[in-house]
Amino acid sequence: MNSTGKIEDNWYKQWFNNKEYLELYKHRNSADAKAIAGLIMKNVPLKKGSYVLDLACGNGRHSVIIASKGFKVLGVDLSTFLISEARKKLKSDYSRYTRRLSFEIRDMRKLGFKNEFDMVVNLFSSFAYFRSDRQNKKVISEISASLKTGGFFFFDFLNESYVRRNLVPFDMTKRNRKVIIQVREITGGFVKKNIIIVSNSGGGSDNAVSSFYEMIRLYSLSDLRKMFKDNGLRILKTFGDYSGSKFNKKNSERLIILAQKTINLKR
Ligand SMILES: C[S@@+](CC[C@H](N)C(=O)[O-])C[C@H]1O[C@@H](n2cnc3c(N)ncnc32)[C@H](O)[C@@H]1O
Secondary structure, X not given: OOHHHHHHHHHHHHHOOOHHHHHHOOOOOHHHHHHHHHHHHHHOOOOOOOEEEEEOOOOOHHHHHHHHOOOEEEEEEOOHHHHHHHHHHHHOOOHHHOOOEEEEEOOOOOOOOOOOEXXXXXXXXXOOOOOOHHHHHHHHHHHHHXXXXXXXXXXXXXXXXXXXXXXXXXXXXXXXOEEEEEEEEEEOOEEEEEEEEEEOOOOOOXXXXXXXXXXXXXXXXXXXXXXXHHOOEEEEEEEOOOOOOEOOOOOOOXXXXXXXXXXXXXX
C-alpha cells in the first residue's frame, strides 16, 4: 500500500485527535449546535426521558443541548481527545446534567448496541469516512441495530451535489500566529482535503508545519435511501439546512434526513 493509502485509512484517527480540529471548526460551536437541535426537537416526536445516542459526538456540543431538553444522552466517539474534552465539560459547564449525560469511546463500525435507543443522531458530516462502502454501510447497520423498533435516526450530512458544484479548490486563512492552507479535490467519489497549518513562533527558526487530511465519500440521497432501506430505516423527512428548508439537490448546502426504524432485522 502506498503512503496515500495509509493516510486514507487512518486520517480520522489523527485529525480528530488533534486540538487543531477544534480550532479550524471554531464556528461549529454551541450556537450552531442549538440550531440543529432546534430542528430535531421540532420534528422528532420523542417523550421526555427518551434515550438518545449522539454518534460521533465530538466534544459533546450537541449531546449537552439534547440532555438539557430532558432526554438521557450517551455521546460516543473514537477520539480520546474529544471524549476527554466532553468529560472535562461534564465536570464544569455541563455538570447539571451528569445524571443523564455520559460519554464513551467507541468505534461507529462496532457499536455493539441492540434495540436500546429511542433516537440516534449523527451530526455535522460524521459519516462516510471509510474507503470501503462495506465499512460505511456497517455504520448504518450498527445505527439500526442500536435503535428500538419505531426509534428515530436524525442524520446531518453534506449534500454531495452541492459539494460537487461549489467546491473551493484552495484557500488560505490567517488566524493568530497561524496560516492555514486548505486544498480540496473530488476524486474517485470522495471529497478530499489537505489541511496545512504553519505556526509562527515569533522567533523565525521555530516555525512548525503540521498537515492533516480529511475525506468523505460523496453519497447521494438515493445511495443513502438504499442503504437505509437495506437496514430497516424508512425516510420520513428531508431538509436542506438547519432552519428546516426543503431539501433541494442543486442548492441545499446540507442533506438532513429524519428516518424511522420500521423493521428489526435479525443480525
Ligand atoms: C466532523 S466531527 C463532528 C463531531 C460532532 N458531531 C460535532 O458536530 O461537533 C466527526 C467526529 O466523528 C468522530 N469519528 C471519526 N471516526 C470515528 C469512528 N470510527 N467511530 C466513532 N467516531 C468517529 C471524530 O472523532 C469526530 O469527533
